[in-house]
Amino acid sequence: MQAQGRRERWVVGGVDQAALTVCWDGELLNGDAYRARMAALAAERICTWLMDEGAGFDSQTPNQGFVRLRPADIAVLVPGRREAQAMRRALRARALPSVYLSDRESVFDSQEALDMLRWLQAVAQPGDLGLVRAAWASSTWALSLPELQRMAQDDALLDERCELMRSLQHIWRSQGVLPMWRQTLHRLGLPQRWLAQLGGERRLSNVLHLAELMQQASQDALAVPGEAGLIRWLTQHVLEARAGRSQAEDQIVRLESDADLVKIVTIHQSKGLEYPLVLMPFAGHFRPFKSRGSKRCSAPCRTVLTSNGT
Structure with missing residues (x-):
């Protein structure tokens, strides 16, 4: 032909x-x-x-x-x-x-998934300063080095960060993990910041998709009991994805704007x-x-x- x-x-x-x-x-x-x-x-x-x-x-x-x-x-x-x-x-x-x-990579094999795991751990235990610092230092939230240094030296600022974690923990326990993630995005002004950056739309889509998957998993109280159960669930999926053992179609994110790239x-x-x-x-x-x-x-x-x- x-x-x-x-x-x-x-x-x-x-x-x-x-x-x-x-x-x-x-x-x-x-x-x-x-x-x-x-x-x-x-x-x-x-x-x-x-x-x-x-x-x-x-x-x-x-x-x-x-x-x-x-x-x-x-x-x-x-x-x-x-x-x-x-x-x-x-x-x-x-x-x-x-x-x-x-x-065909899973959304669990993304930097956002790893950073969201750290965030969940800190929100579940807002009194653990090590977990709180690790969560805020994650690259997904994109804090500058001066901001991180200030948080390391300013006890009052660190207390504010811990208080925010406690507030998010209350939302997680009373309303669910998806509302907690929405509040995180809103309070930190992350969508506006990400969408102004190269690759920011992909980052936002990954976070929203992961949040929805967490919400679906958390609704099965027998399989994923409570905060600790959801953290174990996310940890398992991240490890499986990084080992190449997770290829479910609903774990793959596509963007409408992909056609313009x-x-x-x-x-x-x-x-x-x-x-x-x-x-x-x-x-x-x-x-x-x-x-x-x-x-x-x-x-x-x-x-x-x-x-x-x-």
Whole structure:
């Protein structure tokens, strides 16, 4: 079957670009260095295109004409999870959000889940200063170093934090764990702070989803009895997720705005070249065959490949 291609032309600065571009880097690197190098090169190329007002698609029709390139037009095809993580790190370092469409990680395998566990432990025992300090120092709440230092030195401020924990404990016991989390978000002004940050929408979605899962679990008093039971339940799920033993569909979060991000997807899960602009920064990646008497090669070919799907 012959590919139909796309009608629009991929142009940069008003100049037509080739349907297929191959870039070579002949330096021999180990696996980690190779992934970091190729991810950085691809991320830099994406940044250059997105900052160029002349980079986009020309439909050659009077009604539409030229349309500037958007992050949603770009897909990065990767062999597997390690390459996807390297690519996301490289994009994040350049303030470019992305979504890994092949991501099947549980929400329990997130930093938010670990930090929410610390928070639950402190709310359950607000008189334990060690637990309170650990909870406030969690990265999810994003307190600055001066704030944390002030809390370590100012007993009055620490007392205020403990009193807040006691107030939240009362809400947890009287109304449930979900209202307690809502009050936490409201009193600390976290949604507004997170949504102003890169990746903040994902963080807020993770916290809200985890809070709902905790509420559902806590409604089964026999399986999850009281505060201690919920803490054990969350601890177990976090440990299982980190060990790769938790893949329930209701534990995976998707965002509506994922469609507006640079897409990262594994090659075997991509449905052909369905995206306007495709990069394959790890096209030279391979799994070396190791037979008896042979040495394993750890120097794959260095290739960055881009295509506009035509």
